[in-house]
Amino acid sequence: MALGGGMELAVFCDMVIASEKSKFGQPEIKVGVYPSMVVAWLSKIIGLKKAYEMILSGDTISAKEAEQIGLINMAVPDAELEEKSEEFIKKITNNSAVVLKWAKKAVKSGLNVDFETGLKNSEVIYKYALMATYDAKEGIDAFINKREPVWKDK
Template identity: 55%
Template sequence: MMKEINEVLLDVKKDGSLQMLVFDHAGDKAFCDGVDVADHTEDRVDEMIDVFHRMFRHLMEIDIPTVAVVNGRSLGGGCELMSFCDIVVASEKSRIGQPEIAVGVFPPVAAAWFPKIIGLKKTYELLLTGKMISAKEAEAIGLVNAVFPVEGFKESVDKFLGDFMNKSRPVIMWTKKAIKAGLSLDFVQALNASEVIYNKGCMATADAKEGISAFMEKRKAVWKDK
């Protein structure tokens, strides 16, 4: 499955027409329970880590919004994949966690990524205990954007994601580039990088000009995705 996901991500990076990448799942039991424990054995772990982590390197290079739709368990590598998406929506029944510590290992992606999105204290708590938390708690600490009831879940998700779909694709991409550029920089460096992307990238698009003109003329913008 990981190899297939990597192939899809390569295609997504090359496709200039996509507005959003959504990770969803069949059924209502699990988004993903993570990598097979057997793949952590000495003769298989190196290849597993290489293939698994390649997914996140690809995701970091994708400039359209990435979304995880969770309606069930999201554990281990599944939780890492979920958390790495730009937007996460979950049903009220969903349970989320990193249980690797129980089998004597730790989740490298979560160890690198969680401190940036939920802070050190919660990272230590989740990774050192391996406990599962509810979707509501995940929302409260910043792992999940929105939680909806199980009944009508799909309709709620579609409505929520609709707010992202009626925007200019290139402006969304430039915005995401600016956000990512500052992840490993201090504020002044991040601001400098964001200014360059804003002036040289975003403001050079037809949609930026259209958006400003539409606002000044008190009309609805007509995006050209250019």
């Protein structure tokens, strides 16, 4: 069960993989308060109507529903949790760490701004930060020459 603070951890993580047996909820309303941190972010992840529903009802949802509404990335059978988590992590960590860093910054630079500003922010990061890295050049060269890139994380 990821309730209250446990669900807040899931909300503020970049990515979440959970057992299908997991439940998620913000039950604070049932004791006369609301989750003060989560209210500022939850609607950006799952949408306003679902955020209202979870916060105002205090009900819990299944891991499958959490996956469907975008609260978590993946709900997997309990027996496969470790294996599926490692596979998921490997898909990401097989990429260049420095490129991952700049991609993440670019995604975040588009939050809470209009499309035009987000695009400009991304262009600046791409042109002046990402393209200044060895790994961006290596990745493009590897693609052109039909070979696997050799990342140096710089």
